[in-house]
Structure formats: structure tokens, C-alpha cells
Amino acid sequence: MEDSKLALFMLLGKTAENTITEIPTLAPSQPLLISASYDLATLMPQEVKESFMAAEAYKLFFVFEQYLRAIVSEILTGSNPSNWWDEMPNDVQEEVAKLEETEEIKSWMALGSRDRFSLMTYPQLVRVIEHCWKPHFEEIIRDKGLIHEARLIAHLRNRICHMSPISSEEMERIRQTIRDWFRMVAP
16 A cells, blocks of 8 residues: 555544444443443543542642642751741631641541641642742742633633643643643753
8 A cells, every 4th residue: 555545544543433432322442340240441531530530630630739849848848947838828827737736637538747838739839839939939830820820720720629620721731730730941
């Protein structure tokens, strides 16, 4: 077969595959098993497809949030090891204090003790970066627009964490924001 005909054949096949996978009632090729013989993909195909996209978004947010936490921790404890907590916005201090109390109450769940940085949520980390911009983060995060982008995708993070599906366009917004951060603030 000629190269051009082979390329056209493959392109048509890929187009057909993409079209077929968009059919909501068609089970995804990847199973989601709740037992050795019970596949949710055949029972609830649309929800399982959405769960795979949500899982991808969750993994991206997991890594990005850990990345932000490491930056905040490294910069704040490096510049002010003993008094960094005093520089936090009051609302973040209050919210983290409440989380510390909850951690204490739920210690029976073997959560292990976590430091204050580990208890900060994604929106709190972004708030801390913005609040401490001038004295600490301006040199490493040179463009304050990155903070704005990170704040905008917090809504998408919450949707994923509350089991709501997101569109492919929203997924691309998450990827773009994280790419922007990694381009400007290398790990």
C-alpha cells in the first residue's frame, strides 16, 4: 500500500475511533471494576468516562498543590524560620487552626500529625503567595498574573474534589495554567 493511502487509512480509522468514543451510551474501553466480574463501565458508561477525565485533573492538581506547598514552605521558612507563621494572613491562620483542631479530634483515624503547611488548602496557598508577594515571592514568581491564573482554576479543583465532571476545555485550562507556572517557576 502506498504511504499516502496508508496515512489516509490510519487518519480515517482514528477519526472513526474518536467519533465512536464520544457516544455517551458506549462503554469506555478501560474497565472500572468493583469486583473481579463487575464492571461499572458497562453499567454507567458516561459516568465512568467522566471519572477518567476527573482522575487526570485530580492528578494534575495533586502535583501542582504539592509543588505550591513546597515553594511556600521553602521560601517562608528559609527567610524567616522561626516567625514565618506570623506573616500569614489572619484568615489563613484561623482556618488552619480549625484544621489543627479537627486533626486532633480525628487522630483515631491514624492520619498522623501534619504540619501547618500540610494543612493549608490550595486556595490558602495561593492567598499566602499573594499576601507575601513583595517580601518573599516577587523574585521567584516574577509575574503576578500567575497567581491570578492559579486562583481562577481553584474553582475547577473544587468541582473535581466534589465529584463534578469538567469539560475538555476546562481540562485544557488546568493544563495551561500549570504549564505557565512550570515555565516561569521551575521546580
